[in-house]
């Protein structure tokens with residue numbers, strides 16, 4: 532099978548590609564290697580894949596309509612996994628226009644190309660952030676009360692609708708996957724798991740809001756890859772499906788686990804709970820189990836151990852990033868506690 536993966540060099544994209552290559556697929560990767568975080572890190576994410584003759588990377592901006600059209604004309608693409616996006620909730624509040632351009636307009640363009648080129652299946656990376664603050668727990672896909680609470684979340688919700696429109700109008704088979712706080716090796720440096728590990732290993736202060744009893748449904752990247760590939764292989768007309776772990780972990784416990792695996796103590800500054808903080812996120816994964824056979828396997832203890840080990844060898848070992856270069860401050864309440872993820 533020939534699979535187009537956009538956002539190829541990113542955290543989730545690089546893991547998805549490794550799995551597709553492992554099982555014998557041919558992968559056409561697209562990424563503009565932008566500097567939202569280190570382009571060098573993104574290149575390193577693909578170091579192994581680039582050695583494989585069944586992988587080709589095209590450095591293209593998905594907003595470049597002509598380049599994307601020419602790609603579809605040249606490459607024998609049969610299915611699409613669309614992961615390229617401006618991710619990150621806080622940055623979307625600071626710069627909503629670019630989020631709309633990349634996440635909505637370019638997705639509309641890609642859906643149009645997919646419809647015209649008889650693509651057999653289109654898998655789109657949506658986000659648990661679409662649920663917002665009013666949704667009931669555990670978050671389930673058909674909740675009528677979802678209110679995206681950031682420009683980023685709004686772009687993901689809008690793209691789900693565009694996928695549905697393309698399915699309804701042109702018969703394109705689409706599955707929108709709502710990922711829940713994905714973590715693991717090659718994790719995004721603007722997300723809470725990375726920032727916590729970084730702060731604890733570097734001996735920097737981190738801010739804990741409230742008593743640390745807010746909780747997130749952290750999902751290990753290998754489990755998300757399982758669900759994504761299952762969606763690619765499934766023959767579903769149109770679906771929106773949660774990919775989470777369904778086992779929320781409190782902030783306090785999360786920090787304790789990192790302390791344990793890194794054998795270092797966190798320097799914690801306490802601060803009052805922030806207005807608008809979502810106390811808990813949790814995915815209802817009944818639908819993913821039923822339609823995709825999805826069953827997350829990696830417990831938080833095992834996943835965090837692997838993540839800390841990776842950070843030691845790949846980030847500290849390579850001397851790649853220091854805390855002063857991180858795109859968002861560790862004490863940023865929105866990223867660490869107040870947002871679902873990006």
Ligand SMILES: NC(=O)c1ccc[n+]([C@@H]2O[C@H](COP(=O)([O-])OP(=O)(O)OC[C@H]3O[C@@H](n4cnc5c(N)ncnc54)[C@H](O)[C@@H]3O)[C@@H](O)[C@H]2O)c1
Nearest residue numbers: 538541542543562563565592593615616656658710713873
């Ligand atoms: N990581 C999570 O917890 C999480 C949660 C929910 C949803 N998601 C979604 O999953 C997808 C992958 O997320 P990730 O964590 O791997 O993020 P990432 O930032 O590591 O990967 C996204 C990739 O897309 C590329 N990209 C961005 N704009 C582009 C453009 N205009 N043209 C071409 N390439 C472009 C980036 O260079 C990057 O390599 C995103 O759509 C994200 O919104 C992620």
